[in-house]
Amino acid sequence: MGSRDAWQLDGEDLKSEVLDLVRARHELQSRMVLLIVEMFSREVLGGKGFRAIAQWLHGSTNLEIGECSLLVGLARLLMLEPVVADAFHRGVIDALKARQVASFCQHPPKNMTLADVDKARGILLSLASKNIADCDAVRAAIRRIEKQYGNREDGVPVGEDSERNEFYASKGLYGRVTVKGDLDAVNGARLITLLSSLSAPTPEKDGVKDTRTPALRRADGFCELLRRYERAGLGPIEGGVKPHITVTASAKDMTDLKVLKDLLPSTDELGFAWTDWVGPISIDTARMLACDCTVTRILLDENGVPLDCGKEARTATVPQRRALAVRDGGCAFPGCGTPSGWCDAHHIVHWNDGGPTDLDNLILLCGHHHHRTLHHTEWRVEIGPDRKTVFYPPMSVDPHQHPIGGNSPPTAA
Incomplete structure (x- = not known):
């Protein structure tokens, strides 16, 4: 890899350096997996206050817990699948396909013999090593093998096994929430189907094209899905109340009326509101949330202790x-x-x-x-x-x- 700035490189040099970086990234990932495997054999976390390597890695870096868990999970799988591990460390297959192949080989249909599993492993590794192959191609090959060898006694196929589902919603920078998940095929299809119409391009009435990116449209569709579920009142009771967002703000921050501000001379203007799950939010957003919701006014003393709780008032009937x-x-x-x-x-x-x-x-x-x-x-x-x-x-x-x-x-x- 060279030391020249990107603008100094011609087209061929740019492509060459990008490929070099991809190889370097894989080498670093391979090295991390090897080190994590070694950590499993030692008590390196003793007295550190962490229950697992993934938690330690999350607490010691800015990596999300989901990414740490995937990395540690790959290391565990490759400990059990040395042939797959060898292909991964040699750069023949990437981490995602290595995880796919290793997971199948560790959980094959019950009536597959060891020789059959070895044969299937070789077929899958050969397919996964091709540049044109993606995870869907490997998954399709696994489905064909499961259909050939599987039967009803084997239980639910991996792709449709809801007990393997994972969903992470973690707070990130600026109070934003990062959502990651791994759903079974049926629920995944259900989510995509529900999002399909909600995330479709919506041209303006004058014919102006929807300028939102596909990712933004899907995000908007997901938010609309949440809003509709919330408005329908289908959420379960938790703590004696329906699911809700609690926003705390001072009256001075929430009003533009000077008369009201003058009535609260000892109240600080913080310039932000506070939510239980994501922390501080802007006053503009707090006002937006108060536009169409149920509002409960709670009077606090100078130490922030509640003195009185008013009745709920719905802002729009x-x-x-x-x-x-x-x-x-x-x-x-x-x-x-x-x-x-x-x-x-x-x-x-x-x-x-x-x-x-x-x-x-x-x-x-x-x-x-x-x-x-x-x-x-x-x-x-x-x-x-x-x-x-x-x-x-x-x-x-x-x-x-x-x-x-x-x-x-x-x-x-």
């Missing part, structure tokens, strides 16, 4: 949402075609600033325009004299900030 669906037809933002069932009710004047929960202070907004536009940019919205929505773009979009009429279905004309 079911009849109000139905009326909003008739008036706005869906997301009220100009040109957006998101249906009303996918939208949240947004307070124009925030409820904490004295904004009433009535139709003249509520509009429907989709996740994109609710989360990313109205709460985090300079866009403004009002209800006009005709009681329809009017939007005002920021100066960066329109220096004159000409008003733009919001969406309105024909039935609301």
Whole structure:
């Protein structure tokens, strides 16, 4: 590998160095697996406070626990499969395919003889070593072998075995949550099917192409799936209440009213709110969450100890949402075609600033325009004299900030 900057390399040099780095990465990964195998044979974690190597690795680096578990799991498998381990360490196959082949050889159909397993191992390694082969090709070969040798007494095939499922949701940088999982074929297909329509491109009404990347569309679809499940009230009771997000913020932070701020002279303005699972979030996001939810006010003393708990207040009733669906037809933002069932009710004047929960202070907004536009940019919205929505773009979009009429279905004309 050279020491020249990337801009100094021609096309052939770029390709050559990338391939060199791929080989170097595999060599480092191979070395890590060898060292972890050696750690299994020694008490290297004694007195360190860690129950397992994966936990130690996670606690000592910035690697996610899921990645650490996969690496340690590969080391365990290769300890039991020396032939597969040899192919991996020689660079014939990569870590993912090594894990596939080793897992099958450790859990073959019951009526496969040792000679049959050896033969299958050789076939799978030969397939996995080809540059054109991917994990799906190896998995398909394993399915054919399982069909040839398997029977009902062997139980569920590995690909459909839900007891092997794994799902990780871990807090990362900036309070974001990293989601990783390994699902059986049936539940995986169920997830992909549910996400398919929710993550499809949605052109604007004027025909403008959806500019979201496929990854962002899938993420938006997954978030919409969670929102629909939550709104349907299907979640189980936990701790005596339905699943919910608890957001803690000071009244000073949550309001723009100077009169209210003056009533709280001893209250600090922290500039952020706090959630149980992901820690601090911005005040804008806290206000967005308060737009269409059940709110409970809890009065704290100067030491943060609760003094009084107010009644829950729902910010938008079911009849109000139905009326909003008739008036706005869906997301009220100009040109957006998101249906009303996918939208949240947004307070124009925030409820904490004295904004009433009535139709003249509520509009429907989709996740994109609710989360990313109205709460985090300079866009403004009002209800006009005709009681329809009017939007005002920021100066960066329109220096004159000409008003733009919001969406309105024909039935609301």
